Amino acid sequence: MVLDEIERKLRKTIGVDPITLGSRAIAKAVRERMEVCGVETMANYLDVWLCSPQELQALIEETVVPETWFFREPESFEFLRRHVLFDWLPTHPEAILRLLSVPCSTGEEPYSLAMMLLDAGLPPSNFVIDAVDISKQAQVKAKQGLYREHSFRGKHLGFRDRYFQETPHGYQLSPAVKETVNFIHGNLLEPLFLYGKPLYDIIFFRNLLIYLEPAARDRAMQVLNRLLSPTGLLFVGSAEAGPMIEKRFISLRHSMTSAYRKRQTSDGRARFFVPPNADEHSTSQVLQYQKPRSPSRFPSKSKPVYVSEQVPEPRREHPQSEWAIAPSAPSPPPRIPQSPLIQARHLADLGRLNEAAQLCETYLSQHRTDANAYVLLGEILQGMGHYERAEQCWEKAIYLEPHHYQALMHLLLLKESHGDLTHACALRQRIQRLLKSQGE
Numbered sequence: 083m084v085l086d087e088i089e090r091k092l093r094k095t096i097g098v099d100p101i102t103l104g105s106r107a108i109a110k111a112v113r114e115r116m117e118v119c120g121v122e123t124m125a126n127y128l129d130v131w132l133c134s135p136q137e138l139q140a141l142i143e144e145t146v147v148p149e150t151w152f153f154r155e156p157e158s159f160e161f162l163r164r165h166v167l168f169d170w171l172p173t174h175p176e177a178i179l180r181l182l183s184v185p186c187s188t189g190e191e192p193y194s195l196a197m198m199l200l201d202a203g204l205p206p207s208n209f210v211i212d213a214v215d216i217s218k219q220a221q222v223k224a225k226q227g228l229y230r231e232h233s234f235r236g237k238h239l240g241f242r243d244r245y246f247q248e249t250p251h252g253y254q255l256s257p258a259v260k261e262t263v264n265f266i267h268g269n270l271l272e273p274l275f276l277y278g279k280p281l282y283d284i285i286f287f288r289n290l291l292i293y294l295e296p297a298a299r300d301r302a303m304q305v306l307n308r309l310l311s312p313t314g315l316l317f318v319g320s321a322e323a324g325p326m327i328e329k330r331f332i333s334l335r336h337s338m339t340s341a342y343r344k345r346q347t348s349d350g351r352a353r354f355f356v357p358p359n360a361d362e363h364s365t366s367q368v369l370q371y372q373k374p375r376s377p378s379r380f381p382s383k384s385k386p387v388y389v390s391e392q393v394p395e396p397r398r399e400h401p402q403s404e405w406a407i408a409p410s411a412p413s414p415p416p417r418i419p420q421s422p423l424i425q426a427r428h429l430a431d432l433g434r435l436n437e438a439a440q441l442c443e444t445y446l447s448q449h450r451t452d453a454n455a456y457v458l459l460g461e462i463l464q465g466m467g468h469y470e471r472a473e474q475c476w477e478k479a480i481y482l483e484p485h486h487y488q489a490l491m492h493l494l495l496l497k498e499s500h501g502d503l504t505h506a507c508a509l510r511q512r513i514q515r516l517l518k519s520q521g522e
Contacts, residue, residue: 084124097298111144179209181284186213189224196262227255281311288319296433321495453479
């Protein structure tokens with residue numbers, strides 16, 4: 083089917099999960115581009131599309147989701163402000179803080195970072211912000227710096243008075259803020275994405291993982307690991323925090339904020355994560371690939387191997403000894419624990435989401451009052467793009483445990499991402515009351 087071929091090409095190019103984005107949305111975008119190109123059949127459009135990089139970009143523009151606003155999830159910006167003032171500046175008094183926003187969409191996020199740093203007292207000469215997005219149209223709007231009411235949400239809008247001027251066409255951002263952000267057109271999933279750039283101290287990578295298929299998520303995490311400095315911070319959307327990220331990063335476990343650091347080796351160096359089925363060619367200029375050895379002739383089902391940035395040259399063994407275990411090979415990893423929920427999370431970590439979901443459902447058929455199991459199943463279903471079923475799981479968890487923080491947060495962010503701001507506001511207030519009661 084022609085639409086299936088288009089979906090496969092989009093999946094390969096930008097990692098989009100057609101299930102998450104929706105085949106109807108892709109079909110609608112294709113029909114709109116067919117009308118612009120003046121072709122009558124989808125098969126004819128496919129011929130045009132495959133031969134034209136410009137048309138490929140045009141369809142990408144129709145499929146990206148540019149939903150964003152200033153200081154989205156403000157707790158992340160407050161956490162970052164404190165980190166910069168009390169952790170980073172005292173140890174880097176003469177350094178330049180390097181920040182990356184990807185994807186940056188129409189610019190609200192990188193400009194929020196700039197305003198936060200300026201409010202914290204950092205002069206523009208003390209920080210650099212790179213903002214990357216695959217959409218050229220979004221970046222054109224970002225460079226204009228002209229925004230309407232929908233980009234300003236919430237009650238705390240004092241920054242708008244300080245940094246914007248109201249005009250008949252919207253709110254115009256101050257040139258002093260615009261000049262602090264360097265916009266770059268790029269694709270995060272390209273093997274050499276930002277290759278050669280100095281490492282970043284802060285990376286904001288929010289609200290993209292939910293649109294990517296599992297393989298693309300893994301590639302994205304590998305690229306971010308390469309770009310982040312050993313002591314840097316990675317921020318993701320709260321709905322995206324979970325096993326996929328924690329393979330390579332350690333959560334700082336701060337309430338209302340999903341911030342991570344790189345995992346470290348025993349000698350303190352940051353380490354990269356190399357999945358057993360990694361593409362050697364796509365990572366050869368960043369990592370030395372090291373396959374886990376297995377005495378079995380079947381694909382290894384052991385846990386992925388962690389290796390240092392400084393990886394020794396792999397041993398070249400005789401082909402006849404391919405099943406031998408070298409003396410220096412790491413000891414076999416421990417078996418997956420037999421607890422069904424722990425095993426389900428391990429399967430989800432490995433990207434085997436269907437198996438993980440089935441295991442959770444089997445467990446819940448016998449343990450119908452386990453709120454944690456419903457939360458885990460909701461996270462897995464969200465990773466598969468089944469948002470309605472995920473929502474039902476989290477609502478069930480809250481029914482069983484009205485103060486279940488994770489379930490409340492997942493539900494809040496899902497409502498917010500779907501534009502249901504009334505219910506999102508009620509959930510946020512509920513969470514704030516919960517946190518206040520726990521602190522008393």
